[in-house]
Amino acid sequence: MLNVGSHCAIGGLNIDFLINIVLLGFLVCTALAIVFTKNLLASAMLTGIYSLLTAGFFVVMDAVDVAFTEASVGAGIATILMLSTLKLTGFDEDPARHNVKAGLLAVCGVGVLLLYGIVDMPVFGSPTAPVHMHVAPHYIYQSMAEIGMPNIVTSVLASYRGYDTFGETVVVFTAGIGVLALLGASNHVPQSRVAPMSQHIILRVVSKVLIPPIFLFALYVQFHGDYGPGGGFQAGVIFAAAIILYSMIFGLDTARSVISQPLIRLLSAFGVMLYGCVGIVSLLNGHNFLDYSALAHDPLHGQHYGILLVELGVGITVASVMILIFFNFASRVDMVQEEQ
Amino acid sequence: MFVAAIVGLLVSMLFALVRAFLGPTIYDTILSVNVFGTKTVLLIAVFGFLMGRPDFLDIALVYALINFVGVVAVARLAQSLLRDKVAMLIACVCDSQWDC
Incomplete structure (x- = not known):
C-alpha cells in the first residue's frame, strides 16, 4: 500500500528508520536466544516474541495486511500449537546427535552466499527497484478502475492473483488433511471429565464476555477486508481463536458438543469448493477462470461479488482447518495423559 | 509527543526482552x-x-485478543506442569516415608 503518513524526524533521524533498526536488533537478539535456549518451552515463548517483533516490523513498513496475518497466525495459533506439541514431546532438548560443526559450517556458507547476493540487490525502499517497476504501478493506478476496491492488497490477493490465493487455500486444506491423517483421534470418545480450568472463575467470566466480541471482530475483519486491512485468512484465524479459547477454558468435550466435528470437516472442504466454484461459474460465463467480471452485468459489481465469495471461502476453510488441527492436537494430549 | 512515547515503549520492550x-x-x-x-x-x-x-x-486489537488466548494456553500448561511437579513431590515424600 502507498505510504500516506507524514514523516516525523528527530534531529534529522527518521523515526521509521530508528524503529526499524531497534526492532531488527531485537529480532537478531531473539533469534540468537532461541538458538541457545535449551528449554523448549522457553524457546516456544521466545518464538512468540519473534513473531510479535516481525509483525511490528511489518506495520512500520506499512504492510498492514501481512502484519495482521502474522499477528493472528504467528503469535497466536502457532504458539498454541507449539505448546500442545511440547506437552506431547516433553520440554527438554535432546542432545545433538548430528555433527554440530558441519551444520554450522553449512549455515555460514549459505550466509556468505546470501550476503554476496545482497550486493546486487537494489537499495532498501528504492523506488526504481525492479519489483516496483513491473506490475506494481498498474495495480496502484488501475485497480480502483478495474476492481473498485479501496484496499489494493485485497484486489491483488483475491482478483489479480486469484490463482495463487486459490493455491494457498488448497494448501491450508491439505495441511488439515495431513494433520487428520497423522493424529486422527477424532473417533476417540473421552470420558466426561471436569473442565481443566473449572476453578478459574475470573478466566471463565472474562472469556464468556470476550468470545462474542471476538466473533464479531472476526466477521468485521472478514467483510471489511475490501476497505481496510483484513480478509479471509485473518478472519478465519480469529474466528478459530475464539473457539480455541472456548475449548481451553470450558474443556474439549464441551467444545466438541457445541461444534460438531463432521460438520467442521465438511466446512473445511466447502470453503475450497466455494472458491473453485466461483472460478468455474466465470468460466461457464465465457470468461477466464476466476475472472469475476463475468459474475454480473457490471464488471465492477462482478468483481465485488467474486471477491466477497472468494474471501468467504478462504475464511471458512481457514477457520475450520484451524479448529480441526487444534481439536486433534488437544484430544491427542488428553489421550496421552489418560494413558499415563 | 508520540515520538517520545515510541522511544519509551522501545526502551521498556528492551527491558522485557532482557x-x-x-x-x-x-x-x-x-x-x-x-x-x-x-x-x-x-x-x-x-x-x-x-x-x-x-x-x-485494528491490528493492535487483534494482538490484544490473540495475546489473551495465548496467555490462557500458557497458563493452562503451567498449571499442568505445576500439578505434575506437586504429584512428583508427593510421590517422593511418600517413597521416602514408607518405602524403606
Missing part, C-alpha cells in the same frame, strides 16, 4: 513474553497515530 533472555525460571520468560505482547500492542497503536493511520488500531 528479562525473557535472562529469566532464571520459565515463569519469568512467560511473564516477559506477556509484557512484550502488551508493549507491541501499544507500539502499533501509537505508531498508527504518529503516521496518521488510525486503522492500525
Whole structure:
C-alpha cells in the first residue's frame, strides 16, 4: 500500500528508520536466544516474541495486511500449537546427535552466499527497484478502475492473483488433511471429565464476555477486508481463536458438543469448493477462470461479488482447518495423559 | 509527543526482552513474553497515530485478543506442569516415608 503518513524526524533521524533498526536488533537478539535456549518451552515463548517483533516490523513498513496475518497466525495459533506439541514431546532438548560443526559450517556458507547476493540487490525502499517497476504501478493506478476496491492488497490477493490465493487455500486444506491423517483421534470418545480450568472463575467470566466480541471482530475483519486491512485468512484465524479459547477454558468435550466435528470437516472442504466454484461459474460465463467480471452485468459489481465469495471461502476453510488441527492436537494430549 | 512515547515503549520492550533472555525460571520468560505482547500492542497503536493511520488500531486489537488466548494456553500448561511437579513431590515424600 502507498505510504500516506507524514514523516516525523528527530534531529534529522527518521523515526521509521530508528524503529526499524531497534526492532531488527531485537529480532537478531531473539533469534540468537532461541538458538541457545535449551528449554523448549522457553524457546516456544521466545518464538512468540519473534513473531510479535516481525509483525511490528511489518506495520512500520506499512504492510498492514501481512502484519495482521502474522499477528493472528504467528503469535497466536502457532504458539498454541507449539505448546500442545511440547506437552506431547516433553520440554527438554535432546542432545545433538548430528555433527554440530558441519551444520554450522553449512549455515555460514549459505550466509556468505546470501550476503554476496545482497550486493546486487537494489537499495532498501528504492523506488526504481525492479519489483516496483513491473506490475506494481498498474495495480496502484488501475485497480480502483478495474476492481473498485479501496484496499489494493485485497484486489491483488483475491482478483489479480486469484490463482495463487486459490493455491494457498488448497494448501491450508491439505495441511488439515495431513494433520487428520497423522493424529486422527477424532473417533476417540473421552470420558466426561471436569473442565481443566473449572476453578478459574475470573478466566471463565472474562472469556464468556470476550468470545462474542471476538466473533464479531472476526466477521468485521472478514467483510471489511475490501476497505481496510483484513480478509479471509485473518478472519478465519480469529474466528478459530475464539473457539480455541472456548475449548481451553470450558474443556474439549464441551467444545466438541457445541461444534460438531463432521460438520467442521465438511466446512473445511466447502470453503475450497466455494472458491473453485466461483472460478468455474466465470468460466461457464465465457470468461477466464476466476475472472469475476463475468459474475454480473457490471464488471465492477462482478468483481465485488467474486471477491466477497472468494474471501468467504478462504475464511471458512481457514477457520475450520484451524479448529480441526487444534481439536486433534488437544484430544491427542488428553489421550496421552489418560494413558499415563 | 508520540515520538517520545515510541522511544519509551522501545526502551521498556528492551527491558522485557532482557528479562525473557535472562529469566532464571520459565515463569519469568512467560511473564516477559506477556509484557512484550502488551508493549507491541501499544507500539502499533501509537505508531498508527504518529503516521496518521488510525486503522492500525485494528491490528493492535487483534494482538490484544490473540495475546489473551495465548496467555490462557500458557497458563493452562503451567498449571499442568505445576500439578505434575506437586504429584512428583508427593510421590517422593511418600517413597521416602514408607518405602524403606
